[in-house]
Amino acid sequence: MKRTRWRRPSPALVxxxxxxxxxxxxxxLAATKIDGKTIKVRSLPxxxxxxxxxxxxxxxxxxxxGSQIKVETxxxxxxxxxxxxxxxxxxxxxxxxxxxxxxxTTVNGHAVGCAAGRREFAGACWDMTPSLAAVNVVDAAAxxxxxxxxLPAVLTLMAFAREPxxxxxxxxxxxxxxxxxxxxxxxxxxxxxxxxxxxxxxxSLFHYRCVTPLLS
Numbered sequence: 215m216k217r218t219r220w221r222r223p224s225p226a227l228v229x230x231x232x233x234x235x236x237x238x239x240x241x242x243l244a245a246t247k248i249d250g251k252t253i254k255v256r257s258l259p260x261x262x263x264x265x266x267x268x269x270x271x272x273x274x275x276x277x278x279x280g281s282q283i284k285v286e287t288x289x290x291x292x293x294x295x296x297x298x299x300x301x302x303x304x305x306x307x308x309x310x311x312x313x314x315x316x317x318x319t320t321v322n323g324h325a326v327g328c329a330a331g332r333r334e335f336a337g338a339c340w341d342m343t344p345s346l347a348a349v350n351v352v353d354a355a356a357x358x359x360x361x362x363x364x365l366p367a368v369l370t371l372m373a374f375a376r377e378p379x380x381x382x383x384x385x386x387x388x389x390x391x392x393x394x395x396x397x398x399x400x401x402x403x404x405x406x407x408x409x410x411x412x413x414x415x416x417x418s419l420f421h422y423r424c425v426t427p428l429l430s
Contacts, residue, residue, distance in 0.1 A: 215374050255371065270398075326428055334428065335374050340366070341423035351402035354388045354422035363426030365390035366369045382407045383421040 216412040328339035349357070350363075358364050366374065368389040375382045386404030393413055401413040404420050415422065 236338055327427070332426070333377065333380075335377065336370055338363075339428060340374055340428045341425075342380065344387050344421035344423045346421075348385075348419040348421050349424075350419060351388045351392070352416060352419075353427045355390065358422070358424035358426075359425055361426055363424040366425045367391065367424060368411060370401055370425075372409065375405070375407075375409075386414075386420050388410060388420050388422040389415065 236242055246310060275356055328334050331342055334340075345354070345357070355365055368391055370399040371382070371387065371389055382405060384407045386406040387404050389405055391403045392400050393403060395415070397429060401418060402416050402418070404412050404414055404418075406412060
């Protein structure tokens with residue numbers, strides 16, 4: 215039998231095998247030893263890194279652009295949530311203010327407030343001055359009713375007479391009360407500018423002022 219002679223590898227083959235071994239060993243070493251902590255800041259471009267391989271504290275400030283971040287992976291910023299709530303609250307307040315502004319001029323189609331020559335007092339609109347004409351108490355009551363109002367109560371008229379700029383008729387003004395002068399005779403009550411309360415026959419002629427509701 216013919217024996218096969220073992221041939222010593224050539225120097226070139228030995229060098230090639232050694233280079234291959236070193237190359238393979240370096241790859242394994244890099245795969246097992248290199249992670250995000252061993253990478254220097256700005257030493258690798260972003261497209262050379264695997265997702266999750268570098269912690270956030272190893273990334274230099276302002277080194278990432280918006281196009282490199284998946285926006286859908288970001289949660290809502292706390293300040294943005296507060297801003298949304300503030301905006302909602304502001305809109306609600308604006309809507310409420312607008313409703314109140316509308317109510318300030320009309321309520322269910324009725325005008326709110328006192329016309330010129332009248333003053334708001336005790337939840338109603340009062341004539342600032344007594345009537346020009348002197349009439350009996352029934353006609354006075356009818357004139358106020360035609361305006362949607364009535365004659366004032368005596369005690370409330372006394373309080374209104376104390377308001378700045380208000381003056382009652384010197385002779386007296388009709389109020390909405392009547393009283394008995396006799397068993398079969400009624401009289402109306404007037405308030406004089408002195409504050410005196412006097413009972414006069416219903417047909418007597420005196421001035422008056424009307425009290426109308428705030429809604430008209």
